[in-house]
Amino acid sequence: MPIFEAAQRRLLGVDDRTAAPHKFKGILCVHMPWGEGVLRIIGIRSIPVAVPFHAEERWAYGSRRGLVSVLIEIDTDEGITGLGEAPAYPSAEIVLTALRSIERFAIGEDPFRTERIAKLVDIVGTCHHVGVTSPALAAIDMACWDIVGKACGQPLVNLFGGPLREDVEYLHYIPQGTPAWMGEQAAQGAAAGFESFYAKVGVADPAADVERVAAIREAIGAGPSLRVDANESWSTAAALRVLRALQPYDIEFAEQPVSGQNLAEMARLRARTGVPLLADEASRTRYDQLDVIRQGAADAISVDNVLDGTLLNMKRSAGICEAAGLPVVKQSLGELGVATYAAAHLIAATPGFRHANQSYGPLLSDDVVEGGCLPYRGGRLRVPDRPGIGVRLDRDRLARYAELYQVAGHEYGCTEVANSTPEVPDR
Ligand SMILES: [Mg+2]
Incomplete structure (x- = not known):
């Protein structure tokens, strides 16, 4: 039996020994109990x-x-x-x-x-x-x-519910730096066509964050959305003060301004600030998302197949949030083309992803998939139409970056930033 037909039988749950499938427009149509697998x-x-x-x-x-x-x-x-x-x-x-x-x-x-x-x-x-x-x-x-x-x-989007959208929007990622440097990074993203921006904030001096956000908003103008992520670094008092000062800059979401471990505190902050809150560190699995919803701790919720183990778990997460009336965004720990596109198929096939998603594409100098850096157009990636995830590894690039990991991988881990919050112990 050709593997394509065998796979269709498997997807439809056909038992080869007992099934009596018929074809409709070239597709096998059956209603049969679960059968033997065709792949191992x-x-x-x-x-x-x-x-x-x-x-x-x-x-x-x-x-x-x-x-x-x-x-x-x-x-x-x-x-x-x-x-x-x-x-x-x-x-x-x-x-x-x-x-x-x-x-x-x-x-x-x-x-x-x-x-x-x-x-x-x-x-x-x-x-x-x-x-x-x-x-x-x-x-x-x-x-x-x-x-x-x-x-x-079939491209995965067709197996995850079919395309609701042909492409997926991503944020232009602006790491922390001086206000002038962050403004330059924002201007580059705007020139590249991005319509949604994401800036890292959260430092010892909250006034510096206000200057950074002001510089970014000035660089991108009034239209694009601007999200800020403090990575849990503010106290509630500091978050209230900074978010009040940031309100004139039209913040789309304040991502995890305070600890994600204290949902009651997030809910209190949410009740007192005019800036919508996005739960991220508070939202690692579908069980966390249920807790965030129950506590009324956020206006939008990060979801991630990497943190919750499977693509269908991310679909479940989006479903839980959809039922609660909350939009979701894909968060990223830092992904190359394989993981980025795998999730893009599911995002394209799932309601609730109404805001730009996090990716590391704008930061990366290269990738391991064919073509290198991912082809963002207007801040969007087109969902591949090839079967599966729809990407192939570039063997030369893979070898180059595998060697870089072997000789210098330890230099690519997280390094502590001095004078930051939350408090970190001296070493
Ligand atoms: Mg975050």
Whole structure:
């Protein structure tokens, strides 16, 4: 049986021994119980890479000069290979260890059964106790989906609900710096066509944040949206004072201005400020999102398949928030083309993503996918129409950045920023 037809049968749950499918417009139409799988995972390969940024990423309490990701390739017995990516959080070594620890739950499994694999990892593998393993599971999950799409001859957007939008909007990322430098970065983003901007704020002197935001708004003009992210660094009193001063600059969202661990405090701040709040550090999994909603702690919520393990978990998150009447945005720990596009398919097929999403594309000097830097147009990425995630690895680039990781990967981790908040211990 051709693999395409076999994959269609598998997707539709056809038991080859008993099914009596018919074709309608070339598509197999059946209603049959679950059958035998047609694909098996036979191996997982992991490749850590380090890719430099154009400019240092700097936020309230850290900085880094590039990002580290672990690319994975999942091989199947039918010769279809799937691509996945795990941002190296909290480190590449931990992601690689997590992959080695949980690959036994994927080897031998049918890659169509992503829910089963996630349950095996979470429950049998006890990973539901340990969120730090989520990026590794997310990489396996997206590689399985890449295989599913390739086996079906369909871009993932068609398997996630079909396109609601043809492209996905992203933020232009402005790291912390002087007001003049941040204004220059904003002007470059505006010249490149971005319509939504994201600036890192949150420092010891709140007045400096006001100067930074003023410089950015002056550079981009009145039209584009401007989001600020303090990464939990303000006290509630400081957040109230700074957000009041920022109101003239038309802030779209204040992302995680205070600790994400205290939802009651977020709710109190939300009741007293006129700036809409976006929950990020408070919102790692779908269970966190439910708590944010119950506490009335935010006006919008970050969701992420990398932090919650699977693409369908991100779809669930968006559904929970949709039911609560709240929009969602995709957050990012720092992703290259494989993870960015994997999520873009799901974003394009899911209601609720009404605001620009976080990506690291504007910061990255290159990528490991064919074509290098991702082709943002007007701040948007077009959803690939090739089967699966729709990207291919550039082997030369992959080798170059794998070597960079081997010789200098330790230089690409987070470095502490002095004089920042929240308080960090002296070393
Ligand atoms: Mg954030």
